[in-house]
Every structure is written in C-alpha cells, then in structure tokens.
Amino acid sequence: MLHRNRMSYRRFAMLMLAAVMLVAIISGCGKKEEGKVIASYTGGEITDKEFDKYAAFTALMNQQKAMYMSIPQFKEQFIKQFIVSKVLIKEVSKDNLKEVDTAAATFKKQLEDGMKSTPELKEHMKTSKLTVKDAVAFFKIDAAFEKYYTTKGEELKAKVTEEEIKTEFDKNPSDFNVVTLRHILIGTSDPSTNAQLKSDEDALKLAKEVKVKLEAGGDWNALAKEYSTDPSSKETGGLYEKQKAGVWVPEFKEAANKQEIGKVGDPVRTQFGYHVMKVESREATPYDKLVKEDKDKLSVAVATTLLGDFLTKEQDKLGIKVTLPAEPTPTASGSPSASPSASPSASPSASPSASGSSK
Structure with missing residues (x-):
C-alpha cells in the first residue's frame, strides 16, 4: 500500500x-x-x-x-x-x-x-x-x-462512557490475559515479498520435527536461531514475554489462551506459517486492573x-x-465481513501480532 x-x-x-x-x-x-x-x-x-x-x-x-x-x-x-x-x-x-x-x-x-x-x-x-x-x-x-x-x-x-468500556471488555476478557510464551515459526512465505518459502506440507512436517526436538530437551535459543523465520523473536529463543493476548492474530491468540502451560503444543497454523509454541505463564487481568492503555484500546473499539x-x-x-x-x-465465495474497512489497515509481518508489530 x-x-x-x-x-x-x-x-x-x-x-x-x-x-x-x-x-x-x-x-x-x-x-x-x-x-x-x-x-x-x-x-x-x-x-x-x-x-x-x-x-x-x-x-x-x-x-x-x-x-x-x-x-x-x-x-x-x-x-x-x-x-x-x-x-x-x-x-x-x-x-x-x-x-x-x-x-x-x-x-x-x-x-x-x-x-x-x-x-x-x-x-x-x-x-x-x-x-x-x-x-x-x-x-x-x-x-x-x-x-x-x-x-x-x-x-x-x-x-x-465507563459503562460502554466495561461492556466491550466483557466481550473478550481473555484478550487481556498476560502471557509469556516461546514459539518457533516455520514460515510458508516471506512477509516482505510474499515469495514462497515452503509448501504448507513441508512447513508442517518441519514444525512437527522441531516439536520433537524440543520435547526431547532441545534448546529453544539454538533451535529458534536455526529454524524460526520470525525476525522479532528468533534471536531470543522465540520469546514473547508478558504480552496481552489480544495483540496476536486469532489462531495464535487462541493457542496462547488455551494451550496447556509448560507443554510444547501441536503446530498452530496462522497466515504466516506453522508455530511451535510453549506457553510458560498466563495470568487473567480483571477489569479493575486494566491500565490506561488497555482502556484506551477498548474505548477506540x-x-x-x-x-x-x-x-x-x-x-x-x-x-x-x-x-x-x-x-x-x-x-470463489466471499463474505461482507471480509471486505476492507474504511480505516487504513496495517500490512502483515512475520510476527503473530495482529497489529503487525512484534511487541
């Protein structure tokens, strides 16, 4: 754009x-x-x-x-x-x-x-x-x-109003869960050029292999550097630390909110490829503990x-x-909800952040 x-x-x-x-x-x-x-x-x-x-x-x-x-x-x-x-x-x-x-x-x-x-x-x-x-x-x-x-x-x-903000929060309170996790992205396409990196089949196969390595005690730092195509986290062992779940794209967010803590989960498919994830911690945020930035986002919504x-x-x-x-x-069918909104949209990156930024 x-x-x-x-x-x-x-x-x-x-x-x-x-x-x-x-x-x-x-x-x-x-x-x-x-x-x-x-x-x-x-x-x-x-x-x-x-x-x-x-x-x-x-x-x-x-x-x-x-x-x-x-x-x-x-x-x-x-x-x-x-x-x-x-x-x-x-x-x-x-x-x-x-x-x-x-x-x-x-x-x-x-x-x-x-x-x-x-x-x-x-x-x-x-x-x-x-x-x-x-x-x-x-x-x-x-x-x-x-x-x-x-x-x-x-x-x-x-x-x-405050009441409207609270109502908006109640629609998706899990968006404000504070999550620390690690992930290794096996990308299917280059986010800058859209050039194919791997076929879906090959990416899934490699993601499963990476999962086996991690479950066998493999080092996150070494494996992220070797395999991950997420530039935002590959040099830090795939770490996303204490982030609000709502910043991530839907599939990644769902896994972050539901995956068993401390366990390497099955590969998660997003628009970027396959993510091998391990949730290290997850803490719910009650409405009365929201910071000003959180309420501002709800107010914007x-x-x-x-x-x-x-x-x-x-x-x-x-x-x-x-x-x-x-x-x-x-x-090819399409749904009205898929059409672009009147406001400018952010372009995707390799990060699972819904806003296109890594953190």
Missing part, C-alpha cells in the same frame, strides 16, 4: 509496476459505455467512467482494496462508500485540507516521476484514461476522508463501532440508488 507519509521513489515505482497487472484485470472485464450513470444520490450521481477511474487509481494505492472492488457482490458497497466520502469531506477543516494539499503535491511528483521511468505505468494511465489530474483528485478525496474519519472517531471516543453506525446513517440519508448491470457471480 502506498502510504501518505514519505516513501522512497524506488519503492513507489515498484508498487506501480505491481499494480499494472491488477489494473489490467479490473479494467479489462468488458468495455462499458462511457458516462453511464450507475448510482444516484441526493445532490449528485456517479458514472461508470468516474468509478472505473477511481478503481484504476485505487489499484495504485491499495491493491487488496482494488481487488475487492472488482468483485460484483462488493462493488455496490464500494460505490456507496465512494459517494459518502465525496459528501462528507465537505466538512473537513481548512487546516486538515492544507495537509491534504501538501500530501497530494508529494503524490503528484512521485506519480509523474514514476511515469517517466516506468513505461508500464505510463501505458496503464493511458489505457485506463486516468490522467495525473484525475489521480491527484482521487488522492485528495481519499486523504480528506481519512482526515474526516480520524477526526470524527476522536470526537466519538471522547464521549465513550467502542468508538469504531459508533463511527460505523454513524457512517451507515449518513449513507442512508443520501438515498443512494445503485444500478449496476448484471454480472456473473464468481465461483
């Missing part, structure tokens, strides 16, 4: 190159009549031409989101989100808009430099009829909406839910009507 903070030109160009194939897929699914209205709302309308350009722009910025946008059962919701974004950014403060303009100027220069040195990018812009001016305009919409989203979220967070409800109501007020042509349903 192209973040809106500073980025090296080389990385920008590489992302642009990677996006070209995706854009070809999205834009090549049948030529549509230019200018056909596909959505109307109070105060305006969206044409297929505008949304196709937005999809082409999105592929340069967030390939995962762009792929979802190409799936028929998700496309309507993305059109609605685009409309809501265009409407709500009118409420963004002047100071925030100045920051958006500054970021857009940097993006414009990166895009222009990329087009000069990357023929594929230049051809993509031409084929999708996406001008630099178009791309910058879409960048401003997305960037301004992120400002709006953040500001509204902070506003709602300030109104969250409550505010995020409130923000989602607020945006849904704003969307309903606009009376949006989407009229997309019938498209064949893809064989």
Whole structure:
C-alpha cells in the first residue's frame, strides 16, 4: 500500500509496476459505455467512467482494496462508500485540507516521476484514461476522508462512557490475559515479498520435527536461531514475554489462551506459517486492573463501532440508488465481513501480532 507519509521513489515505482497487472484485470472485464450513470444520490450521481477511474487509481494505492472492488457482490458497497466520502469531506477543516494539499503535491511528483521511468505505468494511465489530474483528485478525496474519519472517531471516543468500556471488555476478557510464551515459526512465505518459502506440507512436517526436538530437551535459543523465520523473536529463543493476548492474530491468540502451560503444543497454523509454541505463564487481568492503555484500546473499539453506525446513517440519508448491470457471480465465495474497512489497515509481518508489530 502506498502510504501518505514519505516513501522512497524506488519503492513507489515498484508498487506501480505491481499494480499494472491488477489494473489490467479490473479494467479489462468488458468495455462499458462511457458516462453511464450507475448510482444516484441526493445532490449528485456517479458514472461508470468516474468509478472505473477511481478503481484504476485505487489499484495504485491499495491493491487488496482494488481487488475487492472488482468483485460484483462488493462493488455496490464500494460505490456507496465512494459517494459518502465525496459528501462528507465537505466538512473537513481548512487546516486538515492544507495537509491534504501538501500530501497530494508529494503524490503528484512521485506519480509523474514514476511515469517517466516506468513505461508500464505510463501505458496503464493511458489505457485506463486516468490522467495525473484525475489521480491527484482521487488522492485528495481519499486523504480528506481519512482526515474526516480520524477526526470524527476522536470526537466519538471522547464521549465513550465507563459503562460502554466495561461492556466491550466483557466481550473478550481473555484478550487481556498476560502471557509469556516461546514459539518457533516455520514460515510458508516471506512477509516482505510474499515469495514462497515452503509448501504448507513441508512447513508442517518441519514444525512437527522441531516439536520433537524440543520435547526431547532441545534448546529453544539454538533451535529458534536455526529454524524460526520470525525476525522479532528468533534471536531470543522465540520469546514473547508478558504480552496481552489480544495483540496476536486469532489462531495464535487462541493457542496462547488455551494451550496447556509448560507443554510444547501441536503446530498452530496462522497466515504466516506453522508455530511451535510453549506457553510458560498466563495470568487473567480483571477489569479493575486494566491500565490506561488497555482502556484506551477498548474505548477506540467502542468508538469504531459508533463511527460505523454513524457512517451507515449518513449513507442512508443520501438515498443512494445503485444500478449496476448484471454480472456473473464468481465461483470463489466471499463474505461482507471480509471486505476492507474504511480505516487504513496495517500490512502483515512475520510476527503473530495482529497489529503487525512484534511487541
């Protein structure tokens, strides 16, 4: 994903190159009549031409989101989100808009430099009829909406009550268990390049072998250095010390919360590969022992839910009507819960941390 903070030109160009194939897929699914209205709302309308350009722009910025946008059962919701974004950014403060303009100027220069040195990018812009001016305009919409989203979220967070925080805690109290464990990750892919390291079958086989070595008294420090592909812990014997379970991805978190203490468990499969784990200690944290940081996280969770409800109501007020042509349903099924949220998401790392950071 192209973040809106500073980025090296080389990385920008590489992302642009990677996006070209995706854009070809999205834009090549049948030529549509230019200018056909596909959505109307109070105060305006969206044409297929505008949304196709937005999809082409999105592929340069967030390939995962762009792929979802190409799936028929998700496309309507993305059109609605685009409309809501265009409407709500009118409420963004002047100071925030100045920051958006500054970021857009940097993006414009990166895009222009990329087009000069990357023929594929230049051809993509031409084929999708996406001008630099178009791309910058879409960048401003997305960037301004992120400002709006953040500001509204902070506003709602300030109104969250103690009762609401407690209710949120009670949904998953085990997220606040303090756990010390060791793990050795047998990775299936490189988190930086997505290049395959091992097949699923080979990774599981090796994970089982590592488990046998550990159960036979093998040294965690030596084995982690030899086998683990988690850069955050391989040099410390796979140690994660006194961490809140909620920071980890679901499968790893579940094992951390349920695995028998002091025993090397069966390999645990996550998006990163297979983890051979040993829970050394686990202690529950009652609500009255939560620290300020914990309550802040819960407050953010409550505010995020409130923000989602607020945006849904704003969307309903606009009376949006989407009229997309019938498209064949893809064989791969997807669920609405799998679609990206309006807020930026973190990219995965080899660490099992749900936030992408190791500790």
